[in-house]
Amino acid sequence: MFKIENLDVFRGETQVLWGVGLEVAPGERVAILGSNGAGKSSLMAAITGLLRPRRGNIIFNDRALVGLKPYQITQLGIALVPEGRRVYKGMSVRENLEMGAFVRRGRPRLKESIERVFGLFPILGQRSAQGAGTLSGGEQQMLAIGRALMSLPDLLLIDELSLGLAPRVTKEIYAALASLGSEITVILVEQNVELALRHSERAYIVESGRVTGHGVSTELIDDPDIRRAYLGM
Numbered sequence: 001m002f003k004i005e006n007l008d009v010f011r012g013e014t015q016v017l018w019g020v021g022l023e024v025a026p027g028e029r030v031a032i033l034g035s036n037g038a039g040k041s042s043l044m045a046a047i048t049g050l051l052r053p054r055r056g057n058i059i060f061n062d063r064a065l066v067g068l069k070p071y072q073i074t075q076l077g078i079a080l081v082p083e084g085r086r087v088y089k090g091m092s093v094r095e096n097l098e099m100g101a102f103v104r105r106g107r108p109r110l111k112e113s114i115e116r117v118f119g120l121f122p123i124l125g126q127r128s129a130q131g132a133g134t135l136s137g138g139e140q141q142m143l144a145i146g147r148a149l150m151s152l153p154d155l156l157l158i159d160e161l162s163l164g165l166a167p168r169v170t171k172e173i174y175a176a177l178a179s180l181g182s183e184i185t186v187i188l189v190e191q192n193v194e195l196a197l198r199h200s201e202r203a204y205i206v207e208s209g210r211v212t213g214h215g216v217s218t219e220l221i222d223d224p225d226i227r228r229a230y231l232g233m
Contacts, residue, residue, distance in 0.1 A: 001026040001185060002155060007056035009039075009046045016042040017209045020056070024155075027182030031196035031217065032189045033230065034206035040189045041083055043206070044159050047187075048080050049073045060155065074103050079153035083160040083189075085144040089133030093124050096132050096143055100150030109152065117146035120176045138169030145173065149184075159189045174199050193230035197221040 002024040009017035017039050024030050032040050045051040047058060049070040058065040065073055079100075088096050097117055101110045118125030121142040127135065132143055141161065148156060162170040177186065178199065190196035197203055197217040205213040205226075213220075220226050 001061060002187075003057070003059045004043075004047075005057040005059070007043075007046060007058065008054045009042055009051055010054055011042065011051065015209065017046070017053075020206070020209075020211050022204050022211065022214070024185060024187060026154075026185055028202065029186045029188065029200045031200035031203040032187060032206060033193050033196055033203050034191075035230075036191060038206045039209040040206055041159055042209075044080060044082075044157055044189060047073075047157060048078065071103070074151060075105065077105065077152070077154035079148035079151045079156055081141075081144045081148045081156070081158040081161070083163065085137070085140045087132040087135075087140050087143050087147070089131065091132055092129050093132055093135070093143055094128040096147050097124075097150050100147035103151045105152050110150070113150045113152065117149060120149075120179065121146060136169075138165050138173070141165060141169075141173060142176075145177070153184060155185045155187065157187050157189075161188060161190055162192050162195055170195065193226070194221065 004020055004022050007017055007020040008015065020043060032043065034040050042051060046053050047065070049065065049068055053066055060076060060078060063076060088099060094114065097114050098110065101107055101113055123139055124142055124146060127139070132140065135143065145158070161173065174195070188196055188200055197220055200217045203214065203217050203220055204211050
């Protein structure tokens, strides 16, 4: 469904990704692991067209993405939940969700999609008329995920899901995502390595802009090198 081949990415004149490659099958949940500054967010920006790679390919459902504009990539069925949530704080919860359905594929099922999001995150339904800027950090993260789901994506990218959130809220959000089953393919960027491995099927490790390892999540979480480097064990 999704493949990256030999990807080189620069920010200005500084190279941030070197020869990155990965594959994701339909319905999979794949984690991208690495410390802060490893290149994970740059990879998300390249996938969504915010950074244009100097070399390499990004293929989604047999369609090349390199060179497409971000809105074109969204229309193909990829949605991003950005780091820091970035909800429209001056708009209501419902208005934020409606903005997520602005793309062509999302408009016909707007009402159905809103009810689906409220089913995943009932607190958003209770606060649908409330300004997004008045929500807690966890509620804003729920809203950012809900807004992304409104476009009816085939592939959902989530950048730093648990950043700044209380463990209870993080657990609630992961449970909601798990309830989607294999309906939506998910690529999860997460600094909390243990969380990411427990909520994914496979994982890739990124260090200093390079993929240095990958494997089945249940095996990686028991790997002594992974536990020592990322889990402090």
